[in-house]
Amino acid sequence: MGADEAWARKIRHLLAESEVTLLNLIGAPGSGKTTLLEKTASRLGRRLRFAVLEGDVETTIDAERMRAVGVRVSQLLTGGACHLPARLVHRGLAGLPLTELDMVIVENVGNLICPAEFDIGEKAKVAVLSVAEGDEKPLKYPALFREASAVVLTKTDLLPYVQFDVAACLRHLRRIQPEISVFQVSAKDGAGLEDWVAWVSRQHPGKRPGQG
Amino acid sequence: MGADEAWARKIRHLLAESEVTLLNLIGAPGSGKTTLLEKTASRLGRRLRFAVLEGDVETTIDAERMRAVGVRVSQLLTGGACHLPARLVHRGLAGLPLTELDMVIVENVGNLICPAEFDIGEKAKVAVLSVAEGDEKPLKYPALFREASAVVLTKTDLLPYVQFDVAACLRHLRRIQPEISVFQVSAKDGAGLEDWVAWVSRQHPGKRPGQG
Numbered sequence: 001m002g003a004d005e006a007w008a009r010k011i012r013h014l015l016a017e018s019e020v021t022l023l024n025l026i027g028a029p030g031s032g033k034t035t036l037l038e039k040t041a042s043r044l045g046r047r048l049r050f051a052v053l054e055g056d057v058e059t060t061i062d063a064e065r066m067r068a069v070g071v072r073v074s075q076l077l078t079g080g081a082c083h084l085p086a087r088l089v090h091r092g093l094a095g096l097p098l099t100e101l102d103m104v105i106v107e108n109v110g111n112l113i114c115p116a117e118f119d120i121g122e123k124a125k126v127a128v129l130s131v132a133e134g135d136e137k138p139l140k141y142p143a144l145f146r147e148a149s150a151v152v153l154t155k156t157d158l159l160p161y162v163q164f165d166v167a168a169c170l171r172h173l174r175r176i177q178p179e180i181s182v183f184q185v186s187a188k189d190g191a192g193l194e195d196w197v198a199w200v201s202r203q204h205p206g207k208r209p210g211q212g
Numbered sequence: 213m214g215a216d217e218a219w220a221r222k223i224r225h226l227l228a229e230s231e232v233t234l235l236n237l238i239g240a241p242g243s244g245k246t247t248l249l250e251k252t253a254s255r256l257g258r259r260l261r262f263a264v265l266e267g268d269v270e271t272t273i274d275a276e277r278m279r280a281v282g283v284r285v286s287q288l289l290t291g292g293a294c295h296l297p298a299r300l301v302h303r304g305l306a307g308l309p310l311t312e313l314d315m316v317i318v319e320n321v322g323n324l325i326c327p328a329e330f331d332i333g334e335k336a337k338v339a340v341l342s343v344a345e346g347d348e349k350p351l352k353y354p355a356l357f358r359e360a361s362a363v364v365l366t367k368t369d370l371l372p373y374v375q376f377d378v379a380a381c382l383r384h385l386r387r388i389q390p391e392i393s394v395f396q397v398s399a400k401d402g403a404g405l406e407d408w409v410a411w412v413s414r415q416h417p418g419k420r421p422g423q424g
Binding site: 028029030031056057058059061062080082109110111112113114117130132133134136137139140141142143155157158161162 | 240241242243268269270271273274292294321322323324325326329342344345346348349351352353354355367369370373374
């Protein structure tokens with residue numbers, strides 16, 4: 001067992017102990033991961049207690065954006081690496097008050113390739129793809145879409161202005177993985193957010209005493 | 213000297229011998245690299261003889277797009293790797309009729325992180341950033357913008373519909389690298405393409421006998 005796998009196992013142990021569900025959000029730079037989390041925050045906060053681990057190569061810009069919408073957040077900097085290693089995620093989790101949480105959402109480093117290959121002990125990987133990126137991306141970067149439990153198509157408000165065939169994209173996704181959940185979301189006008197948040201909250205198996 | 217550096221040196225030797233200039237185009241998935249090359253093709257083809265090396269994780273979609281606009285192209289597949297290694301670029305170059313060319317443009321794998329770190333013997337790295345990605349990207353992924361000789365801001369036709377502060381982005385870029393060349397381009401309406409193509413053709417130092 002490699003060091004990465006050992007750390008992922010430690011994370012699973014930590015999560016099981018504290019009954020916390022971990023989601024791993026993966027997408028290209030600028031696919032809209034942080035904005036999606038900003039818009040998810042208040043809706044999800046009404047259903048469960050969650051925190052965010054922000055993975056970045058450099059800067060704390062995204063963590064500050066999370067804090068500004070009242071989300072408990074921890075910034076993880078990879079110092080150049082193109083994905084979050086499980087060791088770093090474990091350190092981030094250990095710094096959170098896990099007994100007071102139901103869920104932790106990791107925003108991985110902006111990258112469609114590297115983060116897909118690494119297990120960080122998550123319950124589910126979620127692929128984030130903006131309609132500005134092109135409908136053929138699932139074919140060109142299949143590893144992530146093979147691993148992901150759900151795909152969020154973001155920035156759907158841009159559909160009138162870009163060449164993106166939603167039906168073709170869905171066909172590509174379903175060919176890679178017939179059962180994949182797909183959410184079409186616009187953070188700008190709020191479309192699709194409720195369905196997405198409902199899916200997220202369903203990933204957490206149950207509520208603990210004290211939770212409404 | 214590592215194996216990568218040795219291959220980069222071999223590439224430089226090959227290029228010098230055949231008087232070919234190599235450019236390395238780097239940007240996130242969906243930043244518009246292939247579309248930029250499609251629109252660059254006919255304009256650049258009037259000034260010099262060039263070919264494209266398409267770097268992808270999987271599929272030959274981008275190479276087919278290049279062929280469709282009459283560009284001589286070779287597809288390099290990394291089989292999962294997040295950047296083109298110099299060894300693979302050397303193989304691609306060796307398969308081209310270099311004595312009949314002035315320039316080879318590499319479209320690297322869609323990724324803002326990994327390709328920035330690898331020397332493939334290029335004369336210049338060019339960063340491609342779409343305005344749909346966000347104006348703070350140079351701060352979050354500084355390695356590429358530190359290495360790049362030029363930046364192409366693509367999809368400027370989307371500016372009315374996205375939150376992207378061009379002046380802020382230029383400030384970030386100039387803080388990282390005061391002398392960097394920036395081109396604001398819309399492949400859709402053609403804006404900025406002439407300046408960009410003029411810069412590309414200036415990267416090739418001279419014409420050989422027989423060229424107009």
